[in-house]
Amino acid sequence: MKELILARGGESRYHIESCPGTEFAAGELAAYIEKICGVRLPETGDGPALRLLLPEGDAHAYRNAEGFVIEADGEDILIRGEGPRGVIYGVYTLLEDCFGCRFFAEDCELIPPAETLVLPGDLHIEKHPAFCYRDVFLATMSPACKVKNKVNASLPKDIPGGQYFFAESLCHTICQLAEMENVKTGEQPCLTDEKVFQTVLKNCRKWLDANPDAAVISVTQNDGYGHQGGCTCERCREIDEREGSFAGTMISFVNRIAEALEPDYPDVLVDTFAYRYTRKAPRTVRPRHNVVVRFCTIEACFTHPIESECRATEDSIYGTVSLAQDLRDWSAISGKLFIWDYCTNFSRYLLPFPDLFSIRENVNFFYKCNAIGVFEEGDYQNKVDGELNALRAYLLAKLLWDPDMDEETYRGHMLEFLQNYHGAAWEPVYRYILSLHERALRQHSGIYSYSPTIFGYEMMDLESTNAFRADYASWVALFDEADALADSDAVRHRLKLARLSLEVLKLCAPGVLSFLPEQITRERYYPKLKEMGIVFYREGFPMP
Ligand SMILES: [Zn+2]
Numbered sequence: 001m002k003e004l005i006l007a008r009g010g011e012s013r014y015h016i017e018s019c020p021g022t023e024f025a026a027g028e029l030a031a032y033i034e035k036i037c038g039v040r041l042p043e044t045g046d047g048p049a050l051r052l053l054l055p056e057g058d059a060h061a062y063r064n065a066e067g068f069v070i071e072a073d074g075e076d077i078l079i080r081g082e083g084p085r086g087v088i089y090g091v092y093t094l095l096e097d098c099f100g101c102r103f104f105a106e107d108c109e110l111i112p113p114a115e116t117l118v119l120p121g122d123l124h125i126e127k128h129p130a131f132c133y134r135d136v137f138l139a140t141m142s143p144a145c146k147v148k149n150k151v152n153a154s155l156p157k158d159i160p161g162g163q164y165f166f167a168e169s170l171c172h173t174i175c176q177l178a179e180m181e182n183v184k185t186g187e188q189p190c191l192t193d194e195k196v197f198q199t200v201l202k203n204c205r206k207w208l209d210a211n212p213d214a215a216v217i218s219v220t221q222n223d224g225y226g227h228q229g230g231c232t233c234e235r236c237r238e239i240d241e242r243e244g245s246f247a248g249t250m251i252s253f254v255n256r257i258a259e260a261l262e263p264d265y266p267d268v269l270v271d272t273f274a275y276r277y278t279r280k281a282p283r284t285v286r287p288r289h290n291v292v293v294r295f296c297t298i299e300a301c302f303t304h305p306i307e308s309e310c311r312a313t314e315d316s317i318y319g320t321v322s323l324a325q326d327l328r329d330w331s332a333i334s335g336k337l338f339i340w341d342y343c344t345n346f347s348r349y350l351l352p353f354p355d356l357f358s359i360r361e362n363v364n365f366f367y368k369c370n371a372i373g374v375f376e377e378g379d380y381q382n383k384v385d386g387e388l389n390a391l392r393a394y395l396l397a398k399l400l401w402d403p404d405m406d407e408e409t410y411r412g413h414m415l416e417f418l419q420n421y422h423g424a425a426w427e428p429v430y431r432y433i434l435s436l437h438e439r440a441l442r443q444h445s446g447i448y449s450y451s452p453t454i455f456g457y458e459m460m461d462l463e464s465t466n467a468f469r470a471d472y473a474s475w476v477a478l479f480d481e482a483d484a485l486a487d488s489d490a491v492r493h494r495l496k497l498a499r500l501s502l503e504v505l506k507l508c509a510p511g512v513l514s515f516l517p518e519q520i521t522r523e524r525y526y527p528k529l530k531e532m533g534i535v536f537y538r539e540g541f542p543m544p
């Protein structure tokens with residue numbers, strides 16, 4: 001088979017030919033090829049080309065298409081995108097799959113140097129995203145790194161590679177849309193009240209007119225922490241009792257909004273939640289074709305896969321079978337399903353969150369349930385890499401692009417990350433991850449769980465606390481081992497950040513790992529956390 005020699009010995013016959021809309025991708029391709037083999041390919045030339053191509057015709061119509069084909073055409077190499085983002089993803093895929101590059105984090109990329117850059121003459125790679133909406137909502141992953149890993153949501157507008165999804169806001173919008181004042185937590189408007197309907201409709205139009213590029217408008221319930229339900233007036237109750245769920249009134253209401261908006265905004269989707277009191281699917285009402293249901297996994301145990309149904313689920317007043325069953329039920333009636341998933345402990349951002357093995361199975365489950373979008377909400381407030389978040393974000397991005405990834409491939413991504421991010425110190429870090437998850441597997445933990453729940457010890461029980469202390473001591477020893485192996489300042493700094501989790505774990509275990517009350521320990525640790533760049537200790541609570 002003929003080989004295409006892109007560059008050899010510091011020289012190349014190739015140039016990179018772009019077309020309008022592919023300039024950013026062309027710049028990235030040229031820059032990385034130069035980093036790999038030292039040759040800067042020009043934009044024009046007489047020889048063969050790496051050609052970046054877009055479809056003919058109306059650029060607006062295909063602006064959000066993301067599939068691509070990379071193929072050899074004689075001596076030319078074509079990267080043919082379905083839209084501009086498809087070309088960008090095609091470039092990064094060529095760099096990853098053919099040249100061995102990896103984009104682990106903003107400050108950690110693998111760019112294997114090569115004297116000769118070769119592609120097979122029968123090169124053909126074709127990919128289409130499994131989810132159209134992919135959001136890794138963790139502050140530690142920079143926008144540029146997200147784009148390189150094909151995350152397409154929650155990106156600044158000036159970053160090429162993002163899609164603009166939500167008009168104005170992505171969640172808990174009903175308060176603003178219905179112009180509710182002084183809303184108490186968990187309070188919801190009456191969804192069969194015509195005045196509420198007209199007010200929400202008017203404001204939806206206002207938001208959409210102000211955001212003409214938005215693909216989705218969120219009409220979503222107010223937040224609530226318990227299991228407060230919706231309105232229980234006679235009209236609402238009649239619908240919800242018949243439907244066996246508060247989603248009865250919610251979907252009926254959102255369907256009406258979606259129907260009213262459709263003539264003027266035919267491409268816009270109206271999004272609503274299946275969240276807490278609306279989590280259970282209705283019996284007969286069906287979401288319209290332009291309605292997105294965003295199913296939220298907030299009650300899940302994140303240590304084990306959702307499908308294992310390991311945890312008796314908390315229920316709404318209408319009762320619930322299980323989280324997994326509720327998701328399957330929505331999947332059966334909703335053509336457009338988004339998922340809102342969680343990947344941190346929101347009451348202690350740095351507390352170890354043992355989900356690094358369950359996320360693969362969960363994303364796989366979302367895919368099997370025909371979800372078309374996934375939002376992964378993690379620590380969105382600390383940019384520094386606490387609690388292995390750089391690793392978590394990288395793995396999530398990989399999963400959202402390739403949601404039916406098998407375990408071996410997933411493990412391969414994890415090892416590749418650790419070996420590059422922690423260099424010679426990778427192995428003790430990996431053993432720490434394995435040991436931590438192994439211990440956590442014996443219990444169940446949610447996004448607000450406290451340390452005794454996550455790690456299965458009881459304050460007054462000597463046997464369980466001693467066992468936990470022994471594990472804790474072994475984790476500290478693994479970090480000591482990693483520190484001794486660290487071969488650069490960058491790695492030493494990353495280890496210091498990762499170790500903060502053990503210190504927070506200690507302050508969350510007064511009487512077991514520390515003999516001071518949490519408040520005093522916390523005051524002692526705060527300066528250290530702040531020095532390392534931690535600005536939020538828990539969701540919404542800035543460091544004092
Ligand atoms: Zn009502």
Ligand SMILES: [Zn+2]
Nearest residue numbers: 301304310444
């Ligand atoms: Zn569990």
